[in-house]
Amino acid sequence: MRADLCLPAGQNNGDDEWVIPEFPGGIRELTPFVREVMLPGGPDVVPCIDDQVSRFRLAYRRSAIDRWGVFAAEDIPARRRVTEYTGERISHREVTRRSLRPRTYIFWVSARVAIDGAVGGSGAEFINQGCAPNLIARVSRGHVHLVSQRAIAAGDELLLDYRIRGGGPLVTCRCGAPNCRGYLNHPDDPRLARDLANDDSHTAFGKRQ
Ligand SMILES: [Zn+2]
Secondary structure, three states, rough: OOOHHHOOOEEOOOOOOOOOOOOOOEEOOOOHHHHHHHHHOOOOOOOOOOOOOOOOEEEEEOOOHHHHHHHHOOOOOOOEEEEOOOOEEHHHHHHHHHHOOOOOOEEEEOEEEEEEEEOOOHHHOOEEEEOOOOOEEEEEEOEEEEEOOOOOOOEEEEOOOOEEEEOOOOOOOOOOOOOOOEEEEEEOHHHHHHHHHHOOOOOOOOOOO
């Protein structure tokens, strides 16, 4: 089972106890805030590809774009469901609470419900942003299916255009695509248009990182 393979340091051991490696043999109960908000998605967490969810063989390794990436381990034809973005279903209010984390893996499936990939994620939460993506997200009955937009060769990194909406911070994109717009935020974000207009490092070919 994937849960046994994916426990980050300080993760729940399944018996409602929290094992902290810095205290060998010691068990500490953490506050709900630390347990629910600060630990999931921490810097020690590595991707765990859930083979039950993925329709194709996927692998993770270091990515030139950001930390870890998810890669095709076999050829994937166009227009196929590749995997599903899974995780804990949480409310708008809980998203706000968890947004205090250094890293978040939130995918909105409706105006009120989001999926937190940091808790029970299929590994798809580690798919990096790409401004020329090879995946597109399709929401169906509350499930987020990641579908290949074109044929993906074995060894290619899976990429998804996150197009973050809302008033959150602008997040720099390092996808390296010739058409990179420089940010993970939605191209319609008015701040993005302003920022792009005022930044002469953006050329006709997009922002170079
Ligand atoms: Zn980009």
